[in-house]
Structure formats: C-alpha cells, structure tokens
Amino acid sequence: MVSFGDPGMVLKAFFPTCCAAADSGLLVGRWVPEQSSAVVLAVVHFPFIPSQVKEFLAQVQQTSQVGVAVLGTWCHRRQEPEDNLGHFLEGLSAIFSHEPWLQLCREKGSTFWSCKATRWQGSTSPGAPSEDQVMIVFYDQRKVLLSQLHPPAILPDQETGDAAAGAVGLAAVFHTVARSEVLFRSDRFDEGPVRLSHWQSDGVEASILVELAKWASGPICLLLASLLSLVSAVSACWLFKLWPLPFIWSKLSTCEQLRYRLEQLTLIFSPQKAENPSQRMRKANMCVSVLLDVALGLTLLSWLHGKGRIEQLADALVPVADRVAEELQHLLQWLMGAPAGLKMNRALDQVLGRFFLYHIHLWISYIHLMSPFIERIVWHVGLSACLGLTVSLSILSDIIALLTFHIYCFYVYGARLYCLKICGLSSLWRLFRGKKWNVLRQRVDSCSYDLDQLFIGTLLFTILVFLLPTTALYYLVFTLLRLLVITVQGLIHLLVDLINSLPLYALGLRLCRPYRLAAGVKFRVLEQEAGRPLRLLMQINPLSYGRVVHTYRLPRYGCHPTHSWGSLCRKLFFGELIYPWRQREDKQD
Structure with a gap:
C-alpha cells in the first residue's frame, strides 16, 4: 500500500x-x-x-x-x-x-x-x-x-x-x-x-432494451405499489385484529413469511429512488432473492403436478400418521411396564400412560376424520409454491407442527408436572434448612417452623421424591421427541432464512465483476529508473466472499430465541418450556 x-x-x-x-x-x-x-x-x-x-x-x-x-x-x-x-x-x-x-x-x-x-x-x-x-x-x-x-x-x-x-x-x-x-x-x-x-470517448455504453425497461419501469412500479398498498390496507382491517387471530398468526411461520415478502415487495416496487449505493444494493439483493424464490417455487410446483405425485403424497399421509401413532402407543406401553428394568410407581405410571393413550386415540380419530380432505389440502399447499419456495417451506413447517401437536401436548404435560415437583422439592428442602423464599425481596431468608409444619413437609417431601423418577422418565422421553420435531422445523427455518437473507446479487457481482465491490487497491510498478518518473498501475482488490455476505446480508424477518448451551440445559433440567416460535418483536434490522 x-x-x-x-x-x-x-x-x-x-x-x-x-x-x-x-x-x-x-x-x-x-x-x-x-x-x-x-x-x-x-x-x-x-x-x-x-x-x-x-x-x-x-x-x-x-x-x-x-x-x-x-x-x-x-x-x-x-x-x-x-x-x-x-x-x-x-x-x-x-x-x-x-x-x-x-x-x-x-x-x-x-x-x-x-x-x-x-x-x-x-x-x-x-x-x-x-x-x-x-x-x-x-x-x-x-x-x-x-x-x-x-x-x-x-x-x-x-x-x-x-x-x-x-x-x-x-x-x-x-x-x-x-x-x-x-x-x-x-x-x-x-x-x-x-x-x-475519457473512458466513454468511443460511445456511451447503452442498450435499447435497457432504455425501454427504464422507461416502462416507472408505470409498472406505480401500479404494483398501488396493489401492494391495497393488500396492506386489507390485511390491516380490524376484523383480522380480533382475538385470537393475531396470536395465532404470530405463531404461524406462513403468516410471518407472507408479511416479510409483502414488506420486501413494497420496498422493491416503491417509486422512491434509492438515495445511496447501499440502498440500491439492498433493493437489488431483495429483487434477486424474490426472483430466485419464485423460480424455485415454480420448479417445485411443476414437480408436484407431474406424474400424480400429489395423489401419492395424499395417499401416503394417513398411513404415516397411523404409523407414528402406533409407535407412540408402543412407547407408552413400554413405559407403563418396567422400562429398562427400572421400578416405577405403579399407580402413577398407569394414570399417566392411560392419559396419554387417550390423547393418541383422539388424535387418530381426528386424522381419519380429515382424511377425505387431505388430497385437496395437499393440492392447495402445492399451488402455494407459485408464491415462492419459502412459502411452501413455511407451510410445511406449520403442517409438521399441526401433525405433531399431540407430541407437543405430551411435552407440555410432562414438563409442567416435572417442574411442579422440582419446585415443590426445592421449597421443602429449604424448609428442612430453616429457610424460606421471601417473595417481596426476592431472596432466601431464615425462618423458624413448628413441629406440625416439619412433619407435613417431611411427608410431602418423601411422596414427591418417590414419585419423581416416574415423572422424570415421562418428561425425558417426551422432551426428546419434542426436540426431534424442533430440530426438523429448525432445519426448514434455516433454509428459509438462507433464501431470505443471502445477498445473491452482491455475490453475483463479486463473481462476475469483482471490481464493483472494492476492499482497497494494490499498486504494480510499471517503470522505475533513475532520472525518470515512477509509474504505477492501480488495481482494485475485491471484497472477500465472507465479507460480502457479512456486509450485504439482508435483514431476517424473525429469529428463534437464542439460548446458550448453559441456559438450554438449565431450562431442560428445571422443566421450563422451550418455545421455538418466531416472535415479531425479535426482528433484526
């Protein structure tokens, strides 16, 4: 340098x-x-x-x-x-x-x-x-x-x-x-x-097609901007704000993805001109991202509607659901016996097992009730691919969440029961040490208990200790099943985030015209002799691909709650619920 x-x-x-x-x-x-x-x-x-x-x-x-x-x-x-x-x-x-x-x-x-x-x-x-x-x-x-x-x-x-x-x-x-x-x-x-x-002495670099596109882009952008504003006004109607619709839509990945695409299209077709190169680059990245998303969606749509694949998927969905329910029944029957040779509390084990088996029975009945409409539902889901591959993936994530809703219920029941026993044991353990939790000051203070309180506390502590292994086993099994579902949904959301946030236009510039994104320059000596002026050639150093992605990465429409390994293990140990849903307030600029 x-x-x-x-x-x-x-x-x-x-x-x-x-x-x-x-x-x-x-x-x-x-x-x-x-x-x-x-x-x-x-x-x-x-x-x-x-x-x-x-x-x-x-x-x-x-x-x-x-x-x-x-x-x-x-x-x-x-x-x-x-x-x-x-x-x-x-x-x-x-x-x-x-x-x-x-x-x-x-x-x-x-x-x-x-x-x-x-x-x-x-x-x-x-x-x-x-x-x-x-x-x-x-x-x-x-x-x-x-x-x-x-x-x-x-x-x-x-x-x-x-x-x-x-x-x-x-x-x-x-x-x-x-x-x-x-x-x-x-x-x-x-x-x-x-x-x-100068560099254009031989003529201005232009094309008649480019000039026609620039001339026609103004009216087209105004028309599309008007249509998008109409869609935004309809979506903001008070009918869609009645409870519990806002709560449900905030938990569905499809609604969040459609809202994000609407914001992107509004920015792309906005008649307001970009003020600086960063805004122009952001618009170009969004435009290429939307075009790639729609192209992948149309490819998926053509694949689904070819050779009767929609009918095949609809016919295979009910047997798969029956197979999953059957495996869950076998798992519960195994837990109601002597799993891995462990001696469980017989009464509590039977109560929990029959309670969960009844939920599975209800779920199977619901699936068979919906079986005549499954083919039409799959057809409409496949048709949504024309809106983009990310919309189809978001719908797939929501379908997985609905099909595994009974697993989520099992996880919530087991986690709440396990958390209740852990909290009860921790409170009774403080009773034995002459301590209590001060709610007003949010701290542990000393306290003196009489004989009746100590006797009842000892009795309750003993009951909870002997019931804890049975509850902990059910909680462990259903937590692992819930984590498996969350992992599958997380992979789908990761692919959606990759399509939404990857700066494809900037990466294309870095690949085809690397000088457009300059990280600096380097100088090469052309002539260096005594008595003559030093002559150098300035060449442009392009940005690295990693820095291009870091600099021009598009904002994501939502994110999972970030948990460190320590906080995640703590939540799992104490039975706190882990919600992988996307929250609107977690948006990143």
Whole structure:
C-alpha cells in the first residue's frame, strides 16, 4: 500500500489509462491538496476557446459538486517533437492558472514519459518557478467509476496515521471519479464546442432494451405499489385484529413469511429512488432473492403436478400418521411396564400412560376424520409454491407442527408436572434448612417452623421424591421427541432464512465483476529508473466472499430465541418450556 499522508515529498498524478493514447490538450480533473494528489478525469483537445472551456467546467462543477479545473497540459507527440507545440502548451498556464501546473508528455514510439509540476508560489528565488517530483499512477477509469470502495477493516492496534491517510486518499480518488459522471456523458459534449477524451470517448455504453425497461419501469412500479398498498390496507382491517387471530398468526411461520415478502415487495416496487449505493444494493439483493424464490417455487410446483405425485403424497399421509401413532402407543406401553428394568410407581405410571393413550386415540380419530380432505389440502399447499419456495417451506413447517401437536401436548404435560415437583422439592428442602423464599425481596431468608409444619413437609417431601423418577422418565422421553420435531422445523427455518437473507446479487457481482465491490487497491510498478518518473498501475482488490455476505446480508424477518448451551440445559433440567416460535418483536434490522 502506498501512503497518501505526506504531501511534502511526492506529488501523485492519477492518470486514466484510456487517455494514454489521446491527442494533446488540457488535463481536466480535481486537485486534492490534503493528499498532494491530482486526479485527472479527461483531456480537452484542440481546437478550443479558453472561455468556453471555463464555462463548461463551471457547469460540470455546479452539476457534480466536484471542484473540476484545468490541472495542466498533456502532450502526445505522434510525430517529431515540435518546439512550437511545447511553447504553446507552456503558455496555457497563464490562461488557466493552477498551483501546481502539471506538464505530462509521452514520446512517440517509446514508453518514456516526462512529468513536471511547476509552482510559482513558495519558490526560493522570486519569479523563478520550482518543480516537484511527480509519481504517475495509472487507473482504469471505468472500473473506478463503477466500483464501491469499502473501508478496510483495521484493528484498534493497527490504526496508524499512514493507514488512515491512505484510506482517506483512496476514498478521495474514488469519490472524485464517481461524482464526475456528468463529465463522461460524451454524447452530450462531443457535439458542443469542447471535445473530450475519457473512458466513454468511443460511445456511451447503452442498450435499447435497457432504455425501454427504464422507461416502462416507472408505470409498472406505480401500479404494483398501488396493489401492494391495497393488500396492506386489507390485511390491516380490524376484523383480522380480533382475538385470537393475531396470536395465532404470530405463531404461524406462513403468516410471518407472507408479511416479510409483502414488506420486501413494497420496498422493491416503491417509486422512491434509492438515495445511496447501499440502498440500491439492498433493493437489488431483495429483487434477486424474490426472483430466485419464485423460480424455485415454480420448479417445485411443476414437480408436484407431474406424474400424480400429489395423489401419492395424499395417499401416503394417513398411513404415516397411523404409523407414528402406533409407535407412540408402543412407547407408552413400554413405559407403563418396567422400562429398562427400572421400578416405577405403579399407580402413577398407569394414570399417566392411560392419559396419554387417550390423547393418541383422539388424535387418530381426528386424522381419519380429515382424511377425505387431505388430497385437496395437499393440492392447495402445492399451488402455494407459485408464491415462492419459502412459502411452501413455511407451510410445511406449520403442517409438521399441526401433525405433531399431540407430541407437543405430551411435552407440555410432562414438563409442567416435572417442574411442579422440582419446585415443590426445592421449597421443602429449604424448609428442612430453616429457610424460606421471601417473595417481596426476592431472596432466601431464615425462618423458624413448628413441629406440625416439619412433619407435613417431611411427608410431602418423601411422596414427591418417590414419585419423581416416574415423572422424570415421562418428561425425558417426551422432551426428546419434542426436540426431534424442533430440530426438523429448525432445519426448514434455516433454509428459509438462507433464501431470505443471502445477498445473491452482491455475490453475483463479486463473481462476475469483482471490481464493483472494492476492499482497497494494490499498486504494480510499471517503470522505475533513475532520472525518470515512477509509474504505477492501480488495481482494485475485491471484497472477500465472507465479507460480502457479512456486509450485504439482508435483514431476517424473525429469529428463534437464542439460548446458550448453559441456559438450554438449565431450562431442560428445571422443566421450563422451550418455545421455538418466531416472535415479531425479535426482528433484526
């Protein structure tokens, strides 16, 4: 990395490679005094009228808000050197006064460049100009214009003055080229009195299809924005806010995914123009994410409606549900006996086993009652794939939650009963130690108990201790089943989050046009000889794929409650319920 922080040593002239073969003329660009750098943007060719050049630069400066000026002269001697041309170019410094005045010259048929930077102010002898040493840095004007420079990730102990000055100097160069886009509209200025050379000198890069798409995008966005606003108004109707509809919708992944897609489409088709490159990149990432989601959904839809797969899935759903219920019945019958040779409390074991068997019987009856409508339900679920693969996956997650609702009920019953016994045992254990829980102060205080209280506490403690193994075994089995269901739903939600939040457009730019996302630059030495100016080539370093994902990752529409391994084990040990539902207040920006 070349330092930009010491302006007193070397003057740096950033010269576009597209102007290396341009005819002689004036160097137009911006002077950065803090970094002692001159950013050349274009070359004004002969013939020209100085007053028209000044008027043209004033218009460009007013439009782009960049201090564009004539920095010096450029001489490309395609024929034998002529003294008249040299004297004429030197005389232009009196018309376009600038400090310092650059004089770049390239000899015919050779790689030799001569560079001068003349100053009249600050010279040692009055009236005699002084010259600074010049370093020429070539850069690709098109790549620098289209690229977006990201600040480097500098550790706290690496924040030195040279690194900070280098980052500021690079930012000034990229900012100057990006804000001077009006100067590169050659179709406007080539017909006028001023003729320029820059990266678009051969013609503006455009397409008739692109221009038609830009012309038609305005009315289409207005129409779609109106339709989306109508859908948002209908969804906000007071009928949909009656209890318990908001509670149910907040627990369904499908409703959350549809709400998230509605917000994305509203932002994509908003007629308001993006104010900065970050907002444009976010819109592009959302657009590509939605298109990929719909494409995957249509692929799934075509697969489901081919070769009668919907009928096959509908016919296999009821036998699978019967098979799961049968396995649960066998599991409960095993628990009602002597599981793994453990001696359980016979009365409590029979009560719990019959209670859960009755729930399974009710669930099987419900499944068989719904069996005539299963094919139509599966058909509508498959049709929802036209809204996107994520919608189908969210519906699949909700269907799994409904089909395993009896397992969730078993888990809740077992967890509540187990938690009640754990709390009772902890309270009775404090009774034996002469302690009690102070509800007002939220702490454990000393307390004296009489003989009757100690006797009843001992009796209850003994009963709970002997009933705890049976309850703990049921709680353990149903917790493992519940964790299995949560794992399957978690994998589905992980895939949905991956499609929703992955910045596909940014990754495509990094793959196809890596210079668009710049993490910095590197310099390659082109010529370094004594008595000749140092010439460097500035090349763009692209962002790494990991940093692209971290920088442009889209906000997620919800998240699971984050639990550390310690807090998760604590909740499982004390019988606290673990809810994997998505909460609206957990949204991440």
